[in-house]
Structure formats: structure tokens, C-alpha cells
Amino acid sequence: MNKCTERIYNGLVKENPTFVxxxxxxxxxxxxxxATNGIGMGLSTTAVLIMSNMLISMLRKIIPDSVRMPAFIVxxxxxxxxxxxxxxxxxxxxxDSLGLYIPLIVVNCIILGRAESYASKNxxxxxxxxGIGMGLxxxxxxxxxxxxxxxxxxxxxxGVQIMPDSYEPFTIFILAPGAFFVLACLxxxxxxxxxxxxxxxxxxxxxxxxxxxxxxxGSRGICGGHLPGTDTVSTVSAAGKDADKKKEQEGA
Numbered sequence: 729m730n731k732c733t734e735r736i737y738n739g740l741v742k743e744n745p746t747f748v749x750x751x752x753x754x755x756x757x758x759x760x761x762x763a764t765n766g767i768g769m770g771l772s773t774t775a776v777l778i779m780s781n782m783l784i785s786m787l788r789k790i791i792p793d794s795v796r797m798p799a800f801i802v803x804x805x806x807x808x809x810x811x812x813x814x815x816x817x818x819x820x821x822x823x824d825s826l827g828l829y830i831p832l833i834v835v836n837c838i839i840l841g842r843a844e845s846y847a848s849k850n851x852x853x854x855x856x857x858x859g860i861g862m863g864l865x866x867x868x869x870x871x872x873x874x875x876x877x878x879x880x881x882x883x884x885x886x887g888v889q890i891m892p893d894s895y896e897p898f899t900i901f902i903l904a905p906g907a908f909f910v911l912a913c914l915x916x917x918x919x920x921x922x923x924x925x926x927x928x929x930x931x932x933x934x935x936x937x938x939x940x941x942x943x944x945x946g947s948r949g950i951c952g953g954h955l956p957g958t959d960t961v962s963t964v965s966a967a968g969k970d971a972d973k974k975k976e977q978e979g980a
Contacts, residue, residue, distance in 0.1 A: 732857040739861025746869025746911075747918050751838045755829045756870060757907040763886050766874030767867060768822045769829065772811050774863025776833055778856055779807045781847040785855035788848045800843045805834045838866060876910045877901045 745751040752773075760766045780803050784791075791799045812830050815823040823830070833839065842862055847855040878884055881901030883891030891897075900906050 731854050735854055735857040736861035736864070739858065739863070739865040740868065741865075743862075744865040744869060744918075745838045745862055746866055746873075747915050751841065752836050752866060755832065755836070756873065757904065757911065759826055759829050760870050760874040760877055760907060760910075761881075761902045762825075762878045762884075763871055763874040764822065765825050766870035766872075768815075768819070769826055770863070770867025770870040772815065772826075772830060773833055773836060773838065773866055774860070775811055776804060776807045777839055777842060777859035777863040779859075780804045780839060781842060781855040781859035782852055784843045784847040785850060785852045791848075796848065797840075797844075800840060800848075801834065804839050804843070808833045838862060872914060873907070873910050876914070877906055881906060 739745070743749055746756055755769055755773075759769045780800075783803050784800060787799075787803075808831060811833070812823075815826070815830060842858060846858050850858075875885055878886075879890060880898050881903075882897050883889060883895045898906075901910065
């Protein structure tokens, strides 16, 4: 996996800003009353992330350490202003829905965090892909939360009616408590999936001849005598090694 692909995977899965790092919770909980708002906020943040990471990486050897944070904020604020004007001019309905949270992108800890921890220390191309990865991860997180809240709270997805007319919406899901509940459920689901994947990765291959324990193992060299899910070497494996050693001594 090359460095650019790794940065995208890192932002989408390994260090997803919404479900793993839990960054940018203010817009995450406030604007995700619908999937449209979620994807709009996510893409706006992605555009600012990419451009700010690129410029900060280009200027990383010029900006003095003593004023790096004010310099980062000026750079981010410039791109946020551009995005704000573009949304107001071309997507006024989305601009009205997001409201104050567009200017607040300036102090979004995802953007300042990536500028400080990555863009200011790495070349331009990896910094751009880092912005793409983290931005897409943020967009996916907001969109997923928005879809769940809009579906349960209004029976719609992206403004299209999904549920039948007889469906009674749970309006609490488009209110503040619903945002916390949906976020918690999605984080728990992601942790469960990761746990199951990690558990499968630790399983000993069937080709090793491993059944219920090391007594049926025909190849101790594969797992080293460790039972899956434990940290102790089995006594059967240890006894087998002692027997092999005794045979070698008798043959000598």
C-alpha cells in the first residue's frame, strides 16, 4: 500500500474523525438532521481540508514555529470564506440550513489538527491525500448519521419519502437527543465489526491440524503452542518439545 492510498484508508477507516477520533462533534450533532445537510457539511469541510493542507505543506519551511497556529488559522479562514461565498451563491438552500456552522469550520479541530500534526511536517502530495482521506471519512460519518436520523425521524432519505404513509415518525431522532443516540449506536456497531474482524485474524488455520486444543495439533510450529485467544503455551506442546529433545540426546 503506497503512502497516498494509506492516507485515504487512514481517514476513512483507521482514524475516522467521527467514529474513531470523535473530532468535530459540534457540527456532527448539530447539522445532521438530514442526509443532505450531512453530506453538504462534510464536502465543505473536505474542500477546506484539502486546500489548507496543500498550502500549509507548501509553506511549512517558511512559517516560523512561534506563529504557526495563527498562520494556520489565517490560511484556513481564507478557504472557509471562499467556500462560504460559493455556497451562498450557488446552493442557497444548503447555505441557509448549515447557517453558522460554515464559518465555524475555521476552528474545526479536524482541520487544525491535521495542519499541525501532518501537513506542517510532510510533503505536499501526501498532505493533499491526507486531507482527502480525513475529509471523506468526516463526510461518510455525517452522511450515515444524517441518513439514520432522517429515515427514523421523518421517514425520508435525501428528501425522498421511503416509509409508507402510515408510518409514524419518531421526531426525537431529528432533535438533539436523537443525534447522541444515533452516534452512539453507529460507534458501537463499528467497534463490533472491528472486533469480529480482529478475532477472525487471530484464528489458527485449519491446515495446522488444530482442533479443540494442542493435543490434536500436527504442526506446533505454526502457532507456537499458543491456543487461540490465550497467552499461555499449552502443556501438550511443551511436553512434545521435551520428547523431541530427549530423542535427539538418545540418538547422539
